[in-house]
Amino acid sequence: MKKALLICYLILNASLLFSQGEKINVIVFGAHPDDCDIDTGGTAILLAKMGHNVKFVSLTNGDAGHYAMGGGELARVRIAEAKEAGKRFGVAYAVLDNHDGELMPTLENRLKVIREIRKWNADVVIAPRPNDYHPDHRYTGVLVQDAAYMVIVPNVAPEVPPLKKNPVFLYSEDGFQKPSPFEPDIAVIIDEVFDQKIYAMSAHKSQFFEWLPWTAGNLEKVPKEDKDRLEMLANWRSKAPNDAFLKCAEKWYGNKASNAKHIEGFEICEYGKQPTDEEIMRLFPMLKK
Numbered sequence: 001m002k003k004a005l006l007i008c009y010l011i012l013n014a015s016l017l018f019s020q021g022e023k024i025n026v027i028v029f030g031a032h033p034d035d036c037d038i039d040t041g042g043t044a045i046l047l048a049k050m051g052h053n054v055k056f057v058s059l060t061n062g063d064a065g066h067y068a069m070g071g072g073e074l075a076r077v078r079i080a081e082a083k084e085a086g087k088r089f090g091v092a093y094a095v096l097d098n099h100d101g102e103l104m105p106t107l108e109n110r111l112k113v114i115r116e117i118r119k120w121n122a123d124v125v126i127a128p129r130p131n132d133y134h135p136d137h138r139y140t141g142v143l144v145q146d147a148a149y150m151v152i153v154p155n156v157a158p159e160v161p162p163l164k165k166n167p168v169f170l171y172s173e174d175g176f177q178k179p180s181p182f183e184p185d186i187a188v189i190i191d192e193v194f195d196q197k198i199y200a201m202s203a204h205k206s207q208f209f210e211w212l213p214w215t216a217g218n219l220e221k222v223p224k225e226d227k228d229r230l231e232m233l234a235n236w237r238s239k240a241p242n243d244a245f246l247k248c249a250e251k252w253y254g255n256k257a258s259n260a261k262h263i264e265g266f267e268i269c270e271y272g273k274q275p276t277d278e279e280i281m282r283l284f285p286m287l288k289k
Helices: 002-020 035-049 071-089 107-119 135-150 191-201 205-215 226-237 243-259 277-283
Strands: 025-030 053-058 092-095 124-127 168-172 186-189 263-272
Touching: 025 035, 025 107, 025 135, 035 053, 035 071, 035 186, 035 191, 035 263, 053 071, 071 092, 071 191, 071 205, 107 135, 124 135, 135 168, 135 263, 168 277, 186 243, 191 226, 205 226, 243 263
Parallel strands: 025 053, 025 124, 053 092, 124 168
Antiparallel strands: 168 263, 186 263
């Protein structure tokens, strides 16, 4: 009897060790190079540091968003910046060859998304909600939603094997109130990696220090020195977590949440797998009280 119990104990512990060593595959979709960085950069760093696999995918090449260059020249710049940002985040970074400002929720683009999710063998898929000021952002959300069920259908994009299980699909944070405000189900405190997130984001020089300041009429105020640019970017991304984020963080971190300065939030999409709290803690192992 004791021997049988010992064998069961060893088997149980072996399975626990295996599950603890299992790699989590997370894929994040954005409309443009830099979108994934803003929405999930801190979470990506934390997962990568734990040895898990994260991939950022930009559905367009960003070839329209600049005041002094465009087309192939700008696309090459944006792709190079994304590659450098990926190194700094510790993630894979893919930029698809769709024109900036022209993304449409076509079957061709849906199949591209399905293939990306399958090739990454994703456990978690993150994308924006399909309501936003920018059509590329909206259609990124639509495309990922449309792929949510199809990733497990064998006869869709049959050249890439279907996933054996549906991933968890999550929305990244936004501030839009209509038709409904963003409601975080998962809150990841990123204080310990916030500076690294800012440094990684700063690889997108043409976006954060040229294009966005130009659209805001503040181009002449952009600092020349890298340290000052990092401070500018950090100030832009620093905002006190609101009550909804703090309440959500408290669920996952307990009292630690009250001191959080930087939180990335995610809302569970109604499509895809509906995870339990235990499954969420496995997929986001940084969540601990």
